Amino acid sequence: MVKKNEDAVTYRDVNENPCNMCMPMGGILALKGIEGAMVIVHGSQGCSTYMRRHIAEHFNEPVDVGSSALNEKGTIYGGEKNVRLALDNIIKVYRPKVIGIVTTCLAETIGEDIKRIANQYVLDRGMDGFPIITAATPGYGGSHFEGYFFTLKRVIMELTRSTKKNNKINIIIPNISPADIRELKRILEEMDIKYVLCPDFSDTLDRPFSRPYTKISDGGTKLADIAAMGGGLATIQMGVTIDDAISPGKYLADEFGVPLYNIPIPMGIENTDGFIQTLVEITGKVIAPSLEQERGRLLDGMIDSHKYNFSGRSVIFGEPEMVYAVTKTCLENGILPAVIATGSQEGRLHELLRVALVDVTEENTTLIETDFANILAASQDAKVNIGIGPSDGRYLTEKGEIPLVRLGFPIHDRVGGQRLLSLGYTGTMMLLDRITNTLLENKYKSYRSSIYEKFYQQS
Numbered sequence: 001m002v003k004k005n006e007d008a009v010t011y012r013d014v015n016e017n018p019c020n021m022c023m024p025m026g027g028i029l030a031l032k033g034i035e036g037a038m039v040i041v042h043g044s045q046g047c048s049t050y051m052r053r054h055i056a057e058h059f060n061e062p063v064d065v066g067s068s069a070l071n072e073k074g075t076i077y078g079g080e081k082n083v084r085l086a087l088d089n090i091i092k093v094y095r096p097k098v099i100g101i102v103t104t105c106l107a108e109t110i111g112e113d114i115k116r117i118a119n120q121y122v123l124d125r126g127m128d129g130f131p132i133i134t135a136a137t138p139g140y141g142g143s144h145f146e147g148y149f150f151t152l153k154r155v156i157m158e159l160t161r162s163t164k165k166n167n168k169i170n171i172i173i174p175n176i177s178p179a180d181i182r183e184l185k186r187i188l189e190e191m192d193i194k195y196v197l198c199p200d201f202s203d204t205l206d207r208p209f210s211r212p213y214t215k216i217s218d219g220g221t222k223l224a225d226i227a228a229m230g231g232g233l234a235t236i237q238m239g240v241t242i243d244d245a246i247s248p249g250k251y252l253a254d255e256f257g258v259p260l261y262n263i264p265i266p267m268g269i270e271n272t273d274g275f276i277q278t279l280v281e282i283t284g285k286v287i288a289p290s291l292e293q294e295r296g297r298l299l300d301g302m303i304d305s306h307k308y309n310f311s312g313r314s315v316i317f318g319e320p321e322m323v324y325a326v327t328k329t330c331l332e333n334g335i336l337p338a339v340i341a342t343g344s345q346e347g348r349l350h351e352l353l354r355v356a357l358v359d360v361t362e363e364n365t366t367l368i369e370t371d372f373a374n375i376l377a378a379s380q381d382a383k384v385n386i387g388i389g390p391s392d393g394r395y396l397t398e399k400g401e402i403p404l405v406r407l408g409f410p411i412h413d414r415v416g417g418q419r420l421l422s423l424g425y426t427g428t429m430m431l432l433d434r435i436t437n438t439l440l441e442n443k444y445k446s447y448r449s450s451i452y453e454k455f456y457q458q459s
């Protein structure tokens with residue numbers, strides 16, 4: 001189906017190479033940012049193997065994920081026995097502090113009541129108080145983006161308790177790189193702000209090399225901190241594109257009265273300024289001089305690169321939050337977002353883009369719940385000369401010769417995706433350098449032959 005809008009064309013016919021992964025993969029990522037957590041995928045062995053390998057190749061870390069190994073018999077008679085055996089084995093081998101169970105298409109299609117199974121298991125084993133968090137995440141229910149936020153909401157629903165007020169700010173983040181998480185924490189510490197950042201996989205999925213090897217990494221958001229989020233000073237959620245139904249911050253506001261500040265990912269001048277000003281508004285703190293210097297260096301770098309960026313016609317794709325942040329950054333630097341695409345559900349993305357692009361005179365195309373075949377076709381129509389997004393977009397390079405700046409999740413064909421810094425003033429400058437240098441590389445690769453064809457062959 002093709003949906004026509006007054007300012008864009010939105011495709012919804014996914015045929016090949018979808019621009020997303022499945023819902024339970026996002027659930028695994030969210031759970032990996034929780035202290036002492038272990039994950040079980042309730043479904044076939046192949047599902048957990050695919051997700052474990054996919055995440056491990058991006059982060060270049062061992063990623064342990066359990067499986068209920070649901071088979072034909074379990075599909076017919078129910079998989080409770082498999083889940084209970086998986087829980088027994090996980091507890092015996094890993095000794096986790098919390099277990100998360102995410103479901104797959106198979107488990108949800110047969111109507112498995114995973115929450116009842118988990119509650120009954122805790123009761124039967126005499127493990128009162130041991131947290132088992134369940135999340136219904138069938139692949140057909142959404143993409144890994146929706147699975148991430150839905151599972152994170154389930155974590156907070158299960159672990160957060162009404163407590164006395166504290167002076168910490170809850171920071172709820174989307175699926176960003178460990179390097180970006182560390183940069184956010186550095187900014188908060190520069191401002192001398194106490195916080196609970198959730199989920200925090202900056203160490204669990206990017207840990208230092210050490211011996212002896214441990215099956216569960218140190219790090220992650222502490223369970224005690226999650227329990228106290230109901231008494232937080234405020235919640236800053238980087239989730240402007242998500243619906244209220246999967247919003248952890250909305251749950252904290254409704255259930256515990258914690259004020260919610262929903263902001264974009266702090267990438268680019270405007271979005272990073274917004275993040276800093278929100279911190280000032282909540283806490284009354286003064287902006288750290290070091291951050292003012294970093295802002296000035298970013299402005300200086302934007303001046304340096306603007307004369308090259310005006311020629312950029314970009315296709316931006318990936319998870320909605322990242323897509324929106326990158327679009328705003330491109331607009332600040334004179335790069336036209338000619339095609340904007342996501343394989344995830346629409347949420348509030350289209351309306352946010354309509355506002356962001358109101359002053360753009362050239363036609364642009366927005367694609368929602370789409371695939372790379374549609375993205376390539378739209379990019380070729382728009383004469384795109386640079387792509388920005390995860391490495392699955394190498395399809396655009398292979399089929400359309402569009403150079404790609406790799407950003408987001410997953411990055412499988414390069415090393416260091418977990419170390420890519422793109423947030424804050426410093427991260428934005430690093431991303432802008434990558435974009436500008438890619439445009440320059442592409443220009444100098446062919447400009448002599450282009451000049452020859454334009455001026456000499458015609459004469």
